[in-house]
Amino acid sequence: MSNASPHSNGGPSLLDRLPASILPRVSGLHAAALIIAILLIGLLIIPVLQVIYVAFLDPNTGALTLQNFVDFFRTSLFRESFWNSFYVSAMSVVFATVIALPLAYITTRFNFAGSVVIQSLGFIPLIMPPFVGAVAMQLIFGRNGTLNLLMEEKFGINIPFMEGLNGVILVQSIHYFPFILINLSTSLRNIDRSMEEAAQNLGSQGMRLFRRIVFPLAMPGYVAGAALVFIKVFDDLGTPLLLNVNNMLAPQAFLRISSIGISDPMGYVISFILVAFSIFSLWASFLVMRGKDYSTVQKGGGGLSRRDLRTGEKIAAYAVVAFILILVLSPHIGLTLLSFATIWSFAPLPDGFTLQNYVVMWENSKQFITNTVIYAGIAAVLDVIIGTAIAYIVIRTGIWGRKSLDYLATAALAVPGVVLGIGYLRVFHSIDIPFTDKPMASWWVIIALALMIRRLPYALRACTAALQQVSLALEEAAESLGATKGSTIRRIVIPLMSGGILAGFVTSFATAAVELSATIMLVSSESDAPLAYGIYLFMQTPSGRGAGAALGVVAVIIVGLGTFLSQLMIERDKKFKSTDQSH
Amino acid sequence: MTNQMVGIEINDLHLSFGETEVLTGVNLDIQPGEFFAFLGPSGSGKSTLLRSIAGFGPTPQGSIRIGGRDVVNLPPWKRNVGMVFQSYALWPHMSVRDNVGFGLKERKMPASEIAPKVDAALELVGLSHLADRMPNQLSGGQQQRIALARTVVVEPEVLLLDEPLSNLDASLRVQMRRELLALQRKLGLTTIFVTHDQEEANTTADRMAVLDKGVIQQIGTPQVLYDTPENLFVAEFLGTANILGGQVERDGGAKRFRTSAGDVLALNDGHEGAGSIVLRPQNMQIVDQAGADTLPGTILHREFMGSQVRYIVRTSGTEMIVDQFHHVGHDWRDTGSDVHLKVNTNEAVIVAS
Numbered sequence: 001m002s003n004a005s006p007h008s009n010g011g012p013s014l015l016d017r018l019p020a021s022i023l024p025r026v027s028g029l030h031a032a033a034l035i036i037a038i039l040l041i042g043l044l045i046i047p048v049l050q051v052i053y054v055a056f057l058d059p060n061t062g063a064l065t066l067q068n069f070v071d072f073f074r075t076s077l078f079r080e081s082f083w084n085s086f087y088v089s090a091m092s093v094v095f096a097t098v099i100a101l102p103l104a105y106i107t108t109r110f111n112f113a114g115s116v117v118i119q120s121l122g123f124i125p126l127i128m129p130p131f132v133g134a135v136a137m138q139l140i141f142g143r144n145g146t147l148n149l150l151m152e153e154k155f156g157i158n159i160p161f162m163e164g165l166n167g168v169i170l171v172q173s174i175h176y177f178p179f180i181l182i183n184l185s186t187s188l189r190n191i192d193r194s195m196e197e198a199a200q201n202l203g204s205q206g207m208r209l210f211r212r213i214v215f216p217l218a219m220p221g222y223v224a225g226a227a228l229v230f231i232k233v234f235d236d237l238g239t240p241l242l243l244n245v246n247n248m249l250a251p252q253a254f255l256r257i258s259s260i261g262i263s264d265p266m267g268y269v270i271s272f273i274l275v276a277f278s279i280f281s282l283w284a285s286f287l288v289m290r291g292k293d294y295s296t297v298q299k300g301g302g303g304l305s306r307r308d309l310r311t312g313e314k315i316a317a318y319a320v321v322a323f324i325l326i327l328v329l330s331p332h333i334g335l336t337l338l339s340f341a342t343i344w345s346f347a348p349l350p351d352g353f354t355l356q357n358y359v360v361m362w363e364n365s366k367q368f369i370t371n372t373v374i375y376a377g378i379a380a381v382l383d384v385i386i387g388t389a390i391a392y393i394v395i396r397t398g399i400w401g402r403k404s405l406d407y408l409a410t411a412a413l414a415v416p417g418v419v420l421g422i423g424y425l426r427v428f429h430s431i432d433i434p435f436t437d438k439p440m441a442s443w444w445v446i447i448a449l450a451l452m453i454r455r456l457p458y459a460l461r462a463c464t465a466a467l468q469q470v471s472l473a474l475e476e477a478a479e480s481l482g483a484t485k486g487s488t489i490r491r492i493v494i495p496l497m498s499g500g501i502l503a504g505f506v507t508s509f510a511t512a513a514v515e516l517s518a519t520i521m522l523v524s525s526e527s528d529a530p531l532a533y534g535i536y537l538f539m540q541t542p543s544g545r546g547a548g549a550a551l552g553v554v555a556v557i558i559v560g561l562g563t564f565l566s567q568l569m570i571e572r573d574k575k576f577k578s579t580d581q582s583h
Numbered sequence: 584m585t586n587q588m589v590g591i592e593i594n595d596l597h598l599s600f601g602e603t604e605v606l607t608g609v610n611l612d613i614q615p616g617e618f619f620a621f622l623g624p625s626g627s628g629k630s631t632l633l634r635s636i637a638g639f640g641p642t643p644q645g646s647i648r649i650g651g652r653d654v655v656n657l658p659p660w661k662r663n664v665g666m667v668f669q670s671y672a673l674w675p676h677m678s679v680r681d682n683v684g685f686g687l688k689e690r691k692m693p694a695s696e697i698a699p700k701v702d703a704a705l706e707l708v709g710l711s712h713l714a715d716r717m718p719n720q721l722s723g724g725q726q727q728r729i730a731l732a733r734t735v736v737v738e739p740e741v742l743l744l745d746e747p748l749s750n751l752d753a754s755l756r757v758q759m760r761r762e763l764l765a766l767q768r769k770l771g772l773t774t775i776f777v778t779h780d781q782e783e784a785n786t787t788a789d790r791m792a793v794l795d796k797g798v799i800q801q802i803g804t805p806q807v808l809y810d811t812p813e814n815l816f817v818a819e820f821l822g823t824a825n826i827l828g829g830q831v832e833r834d835g836g837a838k839r840f841r842t843s844a845g846d847v848l849a850l851n852d853g854h855e856g857a858g859s860i861v862l863r864p865q866n867m868q869i870v871d872q873a874g875a876d877t878l879p880g881t882i883l884h885r886e887f888m889g890s891q892v893r894y895i896v897r898t899s900g901t902e903m904i905v906d907q908f909h910h911v912g913h914d915w916r917d918t919g920s921d922v923h924l925k926v927n928t929n930e931a932v933i934v935a936s
Contacts, residue, residue: 192670192672194668194670195672197637197639197659197666197668197672198666198668198730199685199689200659201638201659201660201664201665201666202665202685202686202734202737203661203686203690204685204689205658205660216674216676217674217675217676305639
């Protein structure tokens with residue numbers, strides 16, 4: 001953010017005296033905007049466009065063709081993968097809805113003491129990367145898992161919760177339902193009480209009232225959450241890979257590229273389909289929500305009226321919440337048990353408990369953990385620097401094209417990790433690391449840059465929110481007292497944004513630390529691998545599962561601690577701001 | 584759209600939110616066809632009282648009779664009471680036409696009958712041309728009228744308006760309150776209007792109830808409440824009031840008021856004992872001569888306000904606001920000068936202190 005102002009203190013400089021037409025005066029902010037634009041184009045747009053372009057290239061002649069797509073849909077495995085991905089995503093949305101709907105309804109319509117539990121249910125799943133919990137879920141819900149062994153003994157039945165696609169659906173819906181819960185609850189909470197009362201006043205009640213007023217008003221939030229779940233599941237690589245379900249799109253892309261090589265066109269065709277679906281889902285949800293800002297809460301007015309639960313209803317509500325809580329915690333419980341287990345196989349519980357897994361993990365994963373700290377650290381530092389700069393440029397300046405920086409950075413959300421990984425492999429394959437003759441594609445720095453691009457939207461969101469809370473008058477006051485733009489940013493804006501910037505850093509760091517889908521494509525040797533890749537390696541062998549689980553626990557602690565810290569900082573910042581000034 | 588006009592009788596109504604009592608012993612008798620206002624500061628319970636007539640909020644104790652029928656235990660959708668919300672509460676996902684037709688559809692009216700009624704209601708508020716708009720495409724004043732059309736189209740027995748003008752800007756507010764009154768007269772609907780703005784209440788209401796702390800302080804026409812407030816709260820809430828504490832004494836055959844500072848003022852009448860005298864700024868003249876109907880004072884401050892000159896006069900240890908009409912050529916009093924305030928004893932009101 002360093003900013004060379006043309007107005008130095010020692011009177012007009014030589015630069016100032018030159019007519020602007022000879023040397024167009026480019027401020028530091030313009031330069032920053034330009035550098036960021038080049039970075040985003042080079043590290044996000046070109047790799048993705050490259051992937052799409054290659055999907056339409058004949059691998060032999062280099063001519064443009066649709067032949068790759070014809071081949072794709074002629075291959076039965078790919079057709080099957082396509083439908084499986086679609087089916088799994090759609091079913092995950094359905095099950096995530098089944099979990100989220102009662103929780104959202106209970107918290108927003110009733111006075112329910114268990115609402116605190118429900119709120120924590122909203123983020124507990126998100127602190128564990130889904131692929132980490134996948135193996136533990138196998139041990140609890142699998143054919144020979146705890147639940148089925150117990151049921152077989154008691155009732156003689158075995159339910160295939162984890163067989164093939166079922167397993168992916170179960171793991172994904174448990175992991176991603178908070179997106180629906182959070183969005184749906186927010187839009188339910190944003191319905192003003194008078195919306196409902198006006199309908200009652202005109203003679204409406206019960207289910208008709210819900211169907212005609214409450215449900216349509218909550219729809220936009222639900223659609224936003226459901227679209228997010230669909231995209232996330234459609235793009236996810238780690239969970240199917242860990243569950244050994246390979247007949248889905250993302251695993252196929254990974255397997256084609258890693259086994260056949262970066263010249264195989266099928267990986268690119270799949271990438272194109274993944275990107276197209278992401279964009280399509282976002283676009284469709286945008287269409288549904290356009291012009292539907294239904295937030296109707298009035299100043300001082302409450303949300304929907306809540307009533308007390310009758311005793312029977314209260315018991316039912318607690319039962320539902322407890323059931324979902326157990327379901328949601330099962331990956332965490334399973335992972336913890338597995339990490340302390342001696343042997344856990346064909347038994348409801350481990351045979352014995354030991355700390356040995358942690359010892360093995362520590363001896364074998366020092367490199368993984370160090371790498372993770374380095375990669376995620378670099379990514380998060382760059383994210384908040386770029387995020388702060390974009391936020392400032394977008395909100396506070398009139399630089400031409402400033403909005404597009406915001407859009408570009410946010411567009412990373414629509415790019416699946418696999419696709420970004422393949423794009424980097426393709427683009428940086430032909431570029432050498434500076435001062436060496438090795439290709440950049442196998443350089444660890446590329447992993448850090450991929451993580452930086454993947455997590456930039458999170459950091460940008462946090463920085464933008466932080467800057468929006470800084471009153472423009474505070475900056476103007478500094479400038480009227482003689483501070484230059486650069487010095488105002490350095491001495492006033494950034495210190496006031498610090499809480500948000502820190503929160504953005506922690507979120508980016510914690511989530512980058514457990515990213516698998518982009519890194520798994522880019523790791524060229526085990527010595528360069530981060531923690532998430534380490535878990536994947538451990539989980540490949542039955543003997544390594546204990547240590548893998550131990551490393552998984554480390555990952556959960558990192559993300560959990562990160563989430564907690566960033567919440568803490570945001571809260572503290574809010575308090576500080578509210579005592580500071582109300583504006 | 585003409586109704587059998589009904590009255591509203593409220594008897595000994597009590598209502599609590601948990602431990603806090605928000606309405607205490609409310610008794611009201613609103614005449615059929617009357618335009619009635621609930622006036623009070625925020626937190627006085629006026630909105631709570633209105634909402635309990637519509638059936639919202641906790642069930643109160645006591646009775647609310649609408650056209651003779653006790654509705655206290657009926658849910659809102661069985662009361663046939665039309666309410667216009669402060670926020671208008673137009674449903675953002677429905678067009679204007681669907682909003683207005685909502686209540687008729689709830690009453691299972693066939694679509695062929697709904698359409699002409701909706702058109703008539705929109706005609707009534709003069710917004711027929713906006714029928715196919717969405718609520719977020721309307722201005723505040725238009726939303727207000729649509730909300731009104733949506734309520735009257737179901738032909739409710741009474742119309743409840745909860746601070747209907749508070750979300751409009753000042754000039755529109757004056758116009759809308761005239762339109763509201765005209766519409767109410769046209770429909771002959773018994774109407775209750777909640778407001779914290781005395782001007783709104785004074786200009787529209789046939790009668791009004793002033794509320795404070797969940798208790799009705801006084802009921803009457805705007806003029807009666809202004810001229811003869813029954814207590815200090817009503818006196819101070821309506822218009823500007825100068826208040827002097829003291830007591831009413833017998834003075835031979837007549838009465839007089841002795842302020843706490845010992846100054847004495849002749850009265851026409853009044854209950855003997857401790858009390859306060861309420862003097863409006865326009866009810867006093869600044870004179871040079873002392874008399875039985877004057878109080879001595881010193882001018883502290885003078886403000887020229889165009890049609891009148893406002894003086895702040897210290898009298899009996901209290902700062903009083905005294906307004907004098909401004910006429911060309913009249914000399915203004917200087918600050919610091921000692922004067923006498925001549926009180927028109929017909930206009931002086933004694934209230935319990």
